[in-house]
Amino acid sequence: MTFKAIVDADTLSDAIEPVSALVDECKVNLLEDGIEIRAVDAANVGMVDVSLDAGAFESYDADGGLIGIDLDRFEDVLSMAESGDLVHLFLNEETRKLEIAIDGLEYTLACIDPESVRREPEIPDLDLPATFILEGKALGRAITAADLVGDHIAVIATADSELVFEAEGDTDSVDVTLTKSDLIGVVQTPAEDAESLFSLDYLQDMERPIAADADVSLLVGDEFPAKLRYSRADGAVKVVNMLAPRISSE
Amino acid sequence: MTFKAIVDADTLSDAIEPVSALVDECKVNLLEDGIEIRAVDAANVGMVDVSLDAGAFESYDADGGLIGIDLDRFEDVLSMAESGDLVHLFLNEETRKLEIAIDGLEYTLACIDPESVRREPEIPDLDLPATFILEGKALGRAITAADLVGDHIAVIATADSELVFEAEGDTDSVDVTLTKSDLIGVVQTPAEDAESLFSLDYLQDMERPIAADADVSLLVGDEFPAKLRYSRADGAVKVVNMLAPRISSE
Amino acid sequence: MTFKAIVDADTLSDAIEPVSALVDECKVNLLEDGIEIRAVDAANVGMVDVSLDAGAFESYDADGGLIGIDLDRFEDVLSMAESGDLVHLFLNEETRKLEIAIDGLEYTLACIDPESVRREPEIPDLDLPATFILEGKALGRAITAADLVGDHIAVIATADSELVFEAEGDTDSVDVTLTKSDLIGVVQTPAEDAESLFSLDYLQDMERPIAADADVSLLVGDEFPAKLRYSRADGAVKVVNMLAPRISSE
Numbered sequence: 190m191t192f193k194a195i196v197d198a199d200t201l202s203d204a205i206e207p208v209s210a211l212v213d214e215c216k217v218n219l220l221e222d223g224i225e226i227r228a229v230d231a232a233n234v235g236m237v238d239v240s241l242d243a244g245a246f247e248s249y250d251a252d253g254g255l256i257g258i259d260l261d262r263f264e265d266v267l268s269m270a271e272s273g274d275l276v277h278l279f280l281n282e283e284t285r286k287l288e289i290a291i292d293g294l295e296y297t298l299a300c301i302d303p304e305s306v307r308r309e310p311e312i313p314d315l316d317l318p319a320t321f322i323l324e325g326k327a328l329g330r331a332i333t334a335a336d337l338v339g340d341h342i343a344v345i346a347t348a349d350s351e352l353v354f355e356a357e358g359d360t361d362s363v364d365v366t367l368t369k370s371d372l373i374g375v376v377q378t379p380a381e382d383a384e385s386l387f388s389l390d391y392l393q394d395m396e397r398p399i400a401a402d403a404d405v406s407l408l409v410g411d412e413f414p415a416k417l418r419y420s421r422a423d424g425a426v427k428v429v430n431m432l433a434p435r436i437s438s439e
Numbered sequence: 440m441t442f443k444a445i446v447d448a449d450t451l452s453d454a455i456e457p458v459s460a461l462v463d464e465c466k467v468n469l470l471e472d473g474i475e476i477r478a479v480d481a482a483n484v485g486m487v488d489v490s491l492d493a494g495a496f497e498s499y500d501a502d503g504g505l506i507g508i509d510l511d512r513f514e515d516v517l518s519m520a521e522s523g524d525l526v527h528l529f530l531n532e533e534t535r536k537l538e539i540a541i542d543g544l545e546y547t548l549a550c551i552d553p554e555s556v557r558r559e560p561e562i563p564d565l566d567l568p569a570t571f572i573l574e575g576k577a578l579g580r581a582i583t584a585a586d587l588v589g590d591h592i593a594v595i596a597t598a599d600s601e602l603v604f605e606a607e608g609d610t611d612s613v614d615v616t617l618t619k620s621d622l623i624g625v626v627q628t629p630a631e632d633a634e635s636l637f638s639l640d641y642l643q644d645m646e647r648p649i650a651a652d653a654d655v656s657l658l659v660g661d662e663f664p665a666k667l668r669y670s671r672a673d674g675a676v677k678v679v680n681m682l683a684p685r686i687s688s689e
Numbered sequence: 690m691t692f693k694a695i696v697d698a699d700t701l702s703d704a705i706e707p708v709s710a711l712v713d714e715c716k717v718n719l720l721e722d723g724i725e726i727r728a729v730d731a732a733n734v735g736m737v738d739v740s741l742d743a744g745a746f747e748s749y750d751a752d753g754g755l756i757g758i759d760l761d762r763f764e765d766v767l768s769m770a771e772s773g774d775l776v777h778l779f780l781n782e783e784t785r786k787l788e789i790a791i792d793g794l795e796y797t798l799a800c801i802d803p804e805s806v807r808r809e810p811e812i813p814d815l816d817l818p819a820t821f822i823l824e825g826k827a828l829g830r831a832i833t834a835a836d837l838v839g840d841h842i843a844v845i846a847t848a849d850s851e852l853v854f855e856a857e858g859d860t861d862s863v864d865v866t867l868t869k870s871d872l873i874g875v876v877q878t879p880a881e882d883a884e885s886l887f888s889l890d891y892l893q894d895m896e897r898p899i900a901a902d903a904d905v906s907l908l909v910g911d912e913f914p915a916k917l918r919y920s921r922a923d924g925a926v927k928v929v930n931m932l933a934p935r936i937s938s939e
Contacts, residue, residue, distance in 0.1 A: 262837075262861065265837050266837065269830070269833065269834055269837075293865055293866050293867065293868075293871060294830070294834050294863065294864075294865045295863065295864050295865075295866070296834070296837070296838075296861065296862075296863045297861055297862045297863070298861055299860035299861055330519070330544070333519065334519055334544050334546070337512075337515050337516065337519075337546070338546075360549035361512065361546065361547055361548055361549055362546075362547045363544065363545065363546045363547070364544075364545050365543055365544045365545075366543050366545075367543065368543075371543060580769070580794070583769065584769055584794050584796070587762075587765050587766065587769075587796070588796075610799035611762065611796065611797055611798055611799055612796075612797045613794065613795065613796045613797070614794075614795050615793055615794045615795075616793050616795075617793065618793075621793060
């Protein structure tokens with residue numbers, strides 16, 4: 190197993206954050222054409238699939254190996270980089286440790302046995318009837334508003350091309366409606382209104398790494414999982430999230 | 440009971456903050472010429488009277504109703520507004536709920552039965568012998584200094600037109616003296632030195648919403664309550680605080 | 690005992706911070722030519738010697754007295770100063786209190802009986818074989834990196850004029866190497882590699898007051914104490930730290 194790469198610290202952080210938002214440790218696929226990470230949380234509710242193309246590295250050499258990484262520690266090391274710093278990564282096969290060098294600093298990170306890390310999920314290719322494109326900021330606002338009253342958020346795609354977020358508390362309720370003019374785009378509108386209910390905690394975790402000005406594709410259905418798709422690091426990092434629905438009590 | 444109004448979010452927040460600094464819930468008088476809130480803390484020590492003129496609203500329609508509001512929740516909703524956003528308020532008489540709309544967000548706030556909210560205080564028209572006008576910043580500094588040593592602050596108006604704040608701790612003491620040149624104005628000087636002792640906690644709560652550059656009128660007497668008067672939102676919000684004195688142990 | 694002085698608040702804070710980083714109270718020598726403070730922590734591991742020249746004061750009058758100061762309280766008072774404010778200090782011999790005046794604020798600080806304060810250390814004149822000059826920022830980075838993995842930091846001066854910081858955790862390790870080009874200067878290189886192990890906590894406390902762009906002289910030996918020397922307030926404050934080594938377990 191060979192792995193040796195040099196990459197901008199911010200780009201690498203951009204790839205790691207959507208994963209660490211959901212899980213503490215993960216398997217990292219060191220593919221020939223780049224890095225891919227797929228992970229699911231312990232309750233099997235939130236999934237993430239992140240890829241970072243080899244082309245985004247200063248130099249990249251890998252042959253399809255698989256390593257397990259403690260994400261807290263890895264992010265601690267990346268936090269030592271200043272903006273613009275390059276991160277040199279080298280997998281020492283003998284010691285099973287990842288050697289990380291950043292401007293005179295050398296950190297030796299013990300890898301985790303990939304066998305001990307939760308199985309990688311397969312994110313299914315769902316046929317979701319509605320696809321909207323919205324700003325990261327608009328998604329964040331809807332989540333913050335829902336959090337004022339409850340633990341869940343309903344996402345409703347209307348046949349009129351509106352995207353509605355709703356939350357109910359014991360006494361109060363809130364909804365945020367994005368009409369066509371509030372959205373960056375409406376790719377697909379459902380034939381009739383489609384509504385699914387989600388745990389707010391998970392959606393908050395997924396939303397946290399999304400930049401305010403990012404274009405986020407939100408794919409939803411009726412009592413169905415939702416998908417989020419966006420990119421980071423000027424497109425070098427591609428992220429797909431899938432979130433399982435709560436069964437609505439209604 | 441009719442209430443329907445549109446107002447700048449910052450202006451509304453400016454009116455609410457001096458109240459929420461003292462109490463968690465309050466009665467709101469929806470008068471024909473604007474909103475008025477009077478509240479007193481549980482210990483009957485600190486009072487506040489805030490008015491927001493109808494003229495400061497984009498549109499305003501009310502007929503003298505009275506509602507009870509949970510201030511934490513109301514401020515949470517206002518926190519969703521960005522600077523410059525308008526807040527649309529509509530009291531739904533059937534549901535007894537306040538409908539609050541801010542740029543695509545609709546929050547339905549359950550009102551509290553006004554009967555269950557502590558009685559509104561009458562802020563008495565005291566004949567206080569000394570009135571000084573000082574900057575919010577100067578008041579804040581005196582309070583911060585007093586807080587270094589003790590739990591109480593003595594406010595002394597001297598016959599020489601000086602305003603002195605004093606605090607005594609177990610071993611240390613501090614005083615802050617504002618002479619005529621440190622003050623914005625001296626409206627009334629007492630015939631002889633007048634001193635009253637106040638709980639620092641209450642005065643800190645009252646001072647927190649005051650802008651550093653606000654003109655604050657401080658009215659004091661000898662072992663008497665003090666009054667603070669200032670305005671916010673370019674004069675649209677008028678605030679009066681009254682603080683009962685501690686009986687000096689001397 | 691006479692002490693009366695006027696000094697810029699920032700300059701005085703610069704002199705106090707390296708002391709308060711290690712101890713809660715200290716003796717202050719009010720010498721004719723300036724202030725000197727020497728202190729050692731309770732475990733006798735970290736020492737500090739700070740001097741502030743009389744020339745850095747606006748006015749200074751002292752005759753060699755010694756007072757005990759509670760540093761938390763003294764720093765609280767200094768925090769009331771704004772940038773550029775002058776601090777007036779006057780020791781009232783009758784009351785044994787230090788009168789501190791800052792722009793209309795007068796704080797009376799009870800001194801501590803110097804007899805009750807831990808004995809002042811003598812910082813020995815060690816013959817250390819290696820002296821490097823590095824930026825405060827570089828020292829801070831090495832400490833932060835070591836803190837990612839462990840509680841101790843090894844400082845190694847190589848015969849090749851390199852300064853190396855190393856830390857070992859249970860599974861991970863980190864080292865930061867400063868070569869000649871990373872250093873501001875190499876004053877003295879040891880004949881052979883010299884290594885000493887230090888408690889990270891103490892070194893963190895000592896590093897905290899050091900400005901990112903300060904020139905710091907680091908003097909080290911082989912299983913020997915280390916010294917740090919730097920200045921603050923444009924040279925008016927001179928600081929020497931000494932840190933006892935941990936006995937290496939190897």
